[in-house]
Amino acid sequence: MDCPMSSPVTIDAIRQAAKAIEGAVLRxxxxxARHLDVLTGTRIFVKYENMQDTNAFKERGALNKLLSLSKAEQSKGVIAMSAGNHAQAVALHAGRLGIPAVIVMPKHTPHVKISATEAYGATVVLAGETVDDAREEADRLAKEHGYTWVHPYDDPWVIAGQGTIALEMLEDQPDLDVLVVPIGGGGMVAGMAIAAKALKPSIEIIGVEAELFPSMHNALAGLDRPIGGNTLAEGIAVRRVGTLTRQIAKDLVDDIIIVSETQIEQAVNAYLTQQKTIAEGAGAAGLAAVMAQPERFKGKQVGLVLCGGNIDPRLLTSIMLRELVRSGNIMSIRCTIPDRPGILGEISTLIGNLGGNILEVSHHRLFLDVPAKGATLDVTVETRGSAHADTIVKALEDKGISVSHLMGSDLHRN
Structure with missing residues (x-):
């Protein structure tokens, strides 16, 4: 993974990268984002990197690296290790440039990601159970065949490519006070910090990490917080940050905010419902940080990078439904009722008269914690919000019906 470019990366290198990728990567x-202004109490500008061909920012660094290769390196081919956006970025631009590309992915990578990478013309090798296993196989293949590594983040050419995001942001909006940037391995935040601080030394650079993967926070603060888990922000779920990116972040990143899984979910939902755009978990991390600490950004002009929009539609649907539960717009309750004719009609009429829309009903008579002459009724109701939901519950209880919530109490905790 040696690279002839000097280190650390300079603003001139980032400007050269901008010229190199111009026309091949979308500006x-x-x-x-006025709706997000209202939500957060600040002034927000969103950089829509989810509009790239692969729906993520990774194309910038990948292409800049590929363009740096000699003819001999290009003819031998390149190799990358990734289970996500970097894989597709390398595959797309290597194919466009006629460079053979091998992408090593863990065996259990979703088929949709494998297919998308192969569709760009790359050869996909499945190896190992984890990303680290895949990295070992990629190292072996690189040595065996003489492939050039295209590292996802710890490479000066890649970092310079990602830095072009900040160049464009400050060209379009020079008055930005702060950039809030998701951190995985650190390539994007490193490149953006170099560019932004060179153009506007007073600007703040705030990194964001998922609570389950605080790798850069640990590295810079000398902490040992646990790392690992099933995070919605898999695009920034990196156990070890880069050597070069760590040093740049230490010098130029002003702070790192850690966000919870719930906060990431809420940010994904906010992008969809407020901005009518799709963000994957990592792509929404910046907004999650501003929503989590709005007082910190009050009165500032904030630049967010929606760095990726590759999210499973089923997962996106689940997030939307969970947010409706959090807000009280969907309520699922269990009513303990006397087992007599007409009771179901009375309950449905009461709910309907109060403006609730019954989505689902399940009637049980065999639960042993209910009297033999009783029954339970599970009802899922669409409401106008938490206050309206409370009104419906109170009306049921006033009628002598015992009501308990089946879901939602745990979702309200951030």
Missing amino acids: TPLLP
């Missing part, structure tokens, strides 16, 4: 828009 994505930076747009004001």
Whole structure:
């Protein structure tokens, strides 16, 4: 993974990267987000990197690296290790440039990601159970065949490519006070910090990490917080940050905010419902940080990078439904009722008269914790919000019906 470019990366290298990738990578828009302003109490501008061909920012660094290769390196081919956006970025631009590409992925990578990578013309090798296993196989293949590594983050050419995001943001909106940038291995935050601080030394660079993967926070603060788990933000779920990216972050990143899984979910939902755009968990991490600490950003002009939009539609649907539960717009309750004719009609009429829309009903008579002459009724109701839901529950209880919530109490905790 040796690279002839000097280290650390300079603003001139980032400007050269911008010229090199111009026309092959989309110059994505930076747009004001007034609905998010209201939600967070600040002034937000969103950089829509989910509009790239592969729906993620990774194309910038991958292409810049590929363009740096000699003819001999190009003819031998490149190799990358990734289970996500980096894989598709390398595959797309290597194919466009006629460079053979091998992408090593863990065996259990979702088929949709494998297919998308192969569709760009790359050869996919499945190896190992984990990303580290896949990295070992990629190392072996690189040595055996003489492939050039295209590292996802710890490479000066890649870092310079990612830094072009900040160049564009500050060209479009020079008055930005702070950039809030998701951190995985650190390539994007490193490149953006170099560019932004060179153009505007007063600007703040705030990194964001998922609570389950605080790798850069640990590295910079000398902490040993646990790392690992099933995170929605798998795009920034990195156990070890880069050597070069760590040093750049130490010098230029002003702070790192840790966000919870619930906060990431809420940010994904906010992008969808407020901005009508799709963000994967990692892509929404910046907004999650601002939503989690709005007082910190009050009165500032904040630049967010929606760095990726590759999310499973089923997962996105689940997030939307969970947010409806959090807000009280969907309520699922269990009513303990007397087992007599007409009771179901009375309950449905009561709920309907109060403006609730019954989505689902399940009637049980065999639960042993209910009297023999009783029954339980599980009802899922669409409401106008938590206050309306409380009104419906109170009306049921006033009628002598015992009500308990089946879901939602745990979802309200951030």
